[in-house]
Amino acid sequence: MSDINALLGLLTILVLAIFVGFEVISKVPTTLHTPLMSATNAIHGIVLIGAMVTIAALFASGLHSPLLIGAATAAVTLGAINVFGGFAVTERMLQMFKGKDSKSK
Amino acid sequence: MIATTLGAIVDLVAIALFILGLHFLNSPAHARRGNRLAMLGMAIALIAAAWQTAGTAWLWIALGVVVGGAIGIFAALRVKMTAMPQMVALYNGAGGGAAALIALVEYYVQTHGAIGLYPVVGVSLILSAIIGAVSFAGSIVAFLKLQEVMIGRPITYPGQQFVNAIVALAIVGLGIWVFLGTSPAYAFPAMIGVALILGALFVLPIGGADMPVVISLLNSFTGLAVAIAGFELNNSLLIICGALVGASGTLLTVLMGKAMNRPLTNVLFGAFGAAGGSEPAGGGKGGPQNVRTASVDDVAIMLAYAQKVMIVPGYGMAVAQAQQSVKALADQLESRGVIVKYAIHPVAGRMPGHMNVLLAEANVPYPALLDMEDANPEFPTTDVALVIGANDVTNPAARNVTSSPIYGMPILDVDKAHNVIVLKRSMRSGFAGIENPLYEMPNCSMLFGDAKASVDELTAAVKAL
Numbered sequence: 001m002s003d004i005n006a007l008l009g010l011l012t013i014l015v016l017a018i019f020v021g022f023e024v025i026s027k028v029p030t031t032l033h034t035p036l037m038s039a040t041n042a043i044h045g046i047v048l049i050g051a052m053v054t055i056a057a058l059f060a061s062g063l064h065s066p067l068l069i070g071a072a073t074a075a076v077t078l079g080a081i082n083v084f085g086g087f088a089v090t091e092r093m094l095q096m097f098k099g100k101d102s103k104s105k
Numbered sequence: 106m107i108a109t110t111l112g113a114i115v116d117l118v119a120i121a122l123f124i125l126g127l128h129f130l131n132s133p134a135h136a137r138r139g140n141r142l143a144m145l146g147m148a149i150a151l152i153a154a155a156w157q158t159a160g161t162a163w164l165w166i167a168l169g170v171v172v173g174g175a176i177g178i179f180a181a182l183r184v185k186m187t188a189m190p191q192m193v194a195l196y197n198g199a200g201g202g203a204a205a206l207i208a209l210v211e212y213y214v215q216t217h218g219a220i221g222l223y224p225v226v227g228v229s230l231i232l233s234a235i236i237g238a239v240s241f242a243g244s245i246v247a248f249l250k251l252q253e254v255m256i257g258r259p260i261t262y263p264g265q266q267f268v269n270a271i272v273a274l275a276i277v278g279l280g281i282w283v284f285l286g287t288s289p290a291y292a293f294p295a296m297i298g299v300a301l302i303l304g305a306l307f308v309l310p311i312g313g314a315d316m317p318v319v320i321s322l323l324n325s326f327t328g329l330a331v332a333i334a335g336f337e338l339n340n341s342l343l344i345i346c347g348a349l350v351g352a353s354g355t356l357l358t359v360l361m362g363k364a365m366n367r368p369l370t371n372v373l374f375g376a377f378g379a380a381g382g383s384e385p386a387g388g389g390k391g392g393p394q395n396v397r398t399a400s401v402d403d404v405a406i407m408l409a410y411a412q413k414v415m416i417v418p419g420y421g422m423a424v425a426q427a428q429q430s431v432k433a434l435a436d437q438l439e440s441r442g443v444i445v446k447y448a449i450h451p452v453a454g455r456m457p458g459h460m461n462v463l464l465a466e467a468n469v470p471y472p473a474l475l476d477m478e479d480a481n482p483e484f485p486t487t488d489v490a491l492v493i494g495a496n497d498v499t500n501p502a503a504r505n506v507t508s509s510p511i512y513g514m515p516i517l518d519v520d521k522a523h524n525v526i527v528l529k530r531s532m533r534s535g536f537a538g539i540e541n542p543l544y545e546m547p548n549c550s551m552l553f554g555d556a557k558a559s560v561d562e563l564t565a566a567v568k569a570l
Contacts, residue, residue: 003223006339007336010335010336010341010344013341013344013345013348014344014345014348017332017344017348017349017352018351018352020124020352021349021350021351021352021353022352022353022356024124024127024131025357026356027128027131028130028131029131029132029133030449030451030457030458031133031461031474032130032132032133032136032458033458033461034456034458034459034461034462035130035136035140035462036127036130037324037353037357037456037458038193039130039139040127040328040349040353040354041197041200042144042147043123043127043143043147043349043350044197044200044324044327044328044347045147045196046147046331046342046346047200047203047327047331047334047343048154048170048203049150049340049343050203050207050331050334050335050338051169052155052158052166053154053338054207054210054211054214055158055166055210056157056158056160056161056162056166057214059162060161061214063214063217072162072206072207073169074169074202074206075169075202075203076166077168077169077170077176078203079199080170080171080177081174082173082196082197082199083151083177084173084174084178085178085181085192085195085199087140087143087147088177088182089184090140091144093186093465094140095137096465097465
């Protein structure tokens, strides 16, 4: 019973977040589509937190499989590539947009 | 208990920062602040997560974060701006791969006890594993194509869709088997393996100008996989972030489909300009077109004495890395009082907004960059339209040749300018193999050669006038 309620709660969050996503993104001009894609790309790097939770759960479960530890560590590594690389690349792109060529002559 | 409450509060703050960050991306003036806010949100969320999960696993977490972070940042700082699309594809693939691996490990952790899988958790594990794996393999193939390790053109073979359908069916079958809980331990990794194959197969037939659509779609796939991973881990932060990204990726994908006036299914399964059979796509092998070529000096004079010049960049500019040279030419012209603007087609390049980023790198002020809707009314009053490495987005066949594969795609009306100069490497048709009648028009001349070299010569010639 409470499982169903918990699931519904999560589904509500999902649906609302989708609407917020559409709403926020639809106002972004074409000029910024590349940085936008790159920034959202970095935000799904939040998967790194999932990987951290998972590796902790793996150790707590008492499963001592080197293969699984390897897979979980790989997940953390990939997640970290996604987060750090994604934000760094976005920052680099946006730096160029900032380079205001003040009232070109 | 206090730790969980604190964790929830931190998550809330992080989410607010992500949404604010995305909001600030709606104008170039605030965009950087937006990215900083999102970074701050991520930093807070990561620190809180590290604090909560450290325990026994800290060594492995630290190892992964340090190695992955170093690779990510190093690559991000080293990559050339022209290689940005494939870089984004790689980071996106990393996220998808992480989601698939999380599902894999969680599957064994959750089935380790005697209870078995809760249905919701089971479905989430299976879906995020499949979508994550498809996104991972698809992104890698997209990377290889964009990096030109692999042939960039669509790769097709007879029965391709049949093969893909079989592979997809195999995944569904394996997924159901895993869900029923009677499968052996190898079924889950096998399912991921087949999903990897599907991801690669699905990107193979897509090429060239359709790449921005695919990259954006893969981005939304990874977002979806992350959102579903949130369900298996009961983590609302993952759900929200995944949903934000999934929604934005989908929206971008749809926008680009509209810009090409092609439904998404056509992009994914149509293999633009290849296969198709009935389309006389690669057609027009009937001898060379009658085109006029111009010399550098002719073009330089035309440009220097124009009132308004519209520069139309395409993927060719990115390949030749000509953006700095283009800016130098524009500066030279502007110093002579010529008005220089840039017309950007929504699908020019290999990533949404690709041209805008390259020109921004060359310090072109963004108000000079016109969207298609703003640029088209200006072509009739434009003296010279300078097309640099763009082809299909300027093809007037899209307006009236119903048999053309790009019929119906909105294009930049460069043919309405008084003069059109096309900078092109050779007379070879674009990636889609479609002839461009623009080149035969009386107001059009060609200037053959590498885009960067040609633009540099033009700049020198204008300067010498």
